[in-house]
Amino acid sequence: MSEGALPKEDAVLRVDDLQKSFGGLAATDHATFAVERGTITGLIGPNGAGKSTLFNLISGFYEPDGGTVEVNGTDVTGMEPYEVAEHGLIRTFQTPRKLEGMTVREAMLIGPRNQPGESFVNLFARPGTVAESESANLAEAERILEEFEIDHLATQPATDISGGQMKLVELARAMLAEPEVLLLDEPVAGVNPTLAKKLKEQVRRLNEQGTTFLLIEHDMEFVMDLADPIVVLDQGHVLTEGTPEEVRNDDRVIDAYLGGGT
């Protein structure tokens, strides 16, 4: 087995022997891999391979049955999602999350972490500080929306925009949380090619500015073009890891996708 074989000196995320089963089904089966700082790492695998489950385990939404998760060298196994986020790891969801009754920029403003205005006491004790940070965050939100070329949506109801635009907004919002590593679960599923291309450019640009990405995607063209290395998951364990070229030509990967198992 060649799982997690590549040497990783500066790993921002390290998953070691992670296990999780639902009833009799081992959704995550001794998975081990690491994400090198500064990379865009792909995570692929057939439907039901356990990719989303892995995200849930890493981000603290599920409690693992065994194994550890390290973010930035800190063991975050068993921590609450908000604590994992505080260590610099932010994730998005496979199905876009809608925020009823909010405008797009309002929904964006949930992104920044530890806002002074999130403390009830500060609202009355330090309204000036709250106002300042809110102005700054709003300006930042509008700047990012502009960079994503969706600033015209800023005051639209967040539930009224298309699925693809929603994915862009989710990515933009996640960036406001200033993650060191961002986990994207199928960022271009259901997104039209034009928007997908835009999303790809954004991910690449943000990566160049220093954000590490781990992304799940079924769209092979998208992943192969964007990610390096790529981790292949099958039936809960890491089948292989390598460059897009290596993965593409690996017979075991092809077998897994054809449903043959290993």
Add this chain to the structure above:
Amino acid sequence: MSLVDDPRGALADLTRPEAWVLGVSAAFALFLFVSLLTGALGPSYFLFLVGLAGMYALLSFGLNAQWGFTGLINFSVAAFFGIGAYGSALMTASSSPIAGGFNPLVGLAVALVVAFVLALLIGIPTLRLRADYLAIASLGLAEVVRLIVLNERWLTNGSGGVRGIPGFFQGWPVLSTFPEAMPGLRLEVIPGSPVLLETAFWQASLNVLLVLMFAGAVYFVLHRAHQSPWGRVLRTIRSDEDLARALGKNTYSFKMQSFILGSLIMALAGVFYTHLNLYVGPGDLDPITTFYAWVAVILGGSGSNRGALFGGIVIVTIREGTRFLNDAAALPIDPAPLRLLLIGVVIVAVMRYRPQGVLPPQRELIWPSAVDGGGTPDTPESGVREQKGGGGDE
């Protein structure tokens, strides 16, 4: 409020339902005013009704801070109301089986502390779990509190209730003797039907002053909180708690804060009630109070503070109006079932035609000075809320 600097602009800004509510409220106020002048409505009784409306508004503010903001389902509004009422009654009343005789401010403080502790105790085991656990636990809590009040005679005087409660301003300079000191006034606007303003009237106006202070302070706090990043996290939790967690929000803590805040406001309503009614009994903890608060919030528009205020006033109008109607028209049915029937009709009508409530949260909720800094958008705001209701998120 911009109504002062730019009345015409402010009026033009109103959405249709807002204008509608404003119109109906104005007509209703006029009706009350005429009733007062003609002597059909006694001035002291009218002020009592205003106090009651303020009390219901407080209850709906409290529930709105829990359900409207965060989506917490609390079926023990009556319990927190009762804690407030009994807390202050037992501390201040001359007939109190325990302490008694303290200054009403002490009663207020004790009531709030007890409500705080109780909210914490019920929140700790339930708020980490799915929303339905709080609902079930709170349903149980309401009954437990009611039964304790009914049965622990050494503590609460049982079914006898607590009497001998002083007015809230007793012991204050000036205000404590204000009702007696005021001269009796006789206004005769319409010949033959004089309006008498006597001690009872001045006493009642003190109560109105008190409830205006309570409700005003609570509204100020909630209004600011609603527009803040704090309120935004709560609204995110209401829509999608996992999203808030993924973005690094400690949702348990936020839910706890929202739950405690709402519970304290409900207790505040109870404290006011004690000093309005000057008697509290176990009947005041009946679940009907919880029911009224829910109706008020859903009717007004979940998540909207103005809506909660509006809903509270409608509840009192229905509650007391049916009594009035019965006297005036000698209807062949009792006011109590008529009241419930009316409320049922109102709920069905709202659910059918305006599921988001009459005054749902209107504006984009961003800290005001921050938005003023950037370009204020004025286009799609009403659209946001209109379509929100269409989704029927209740």
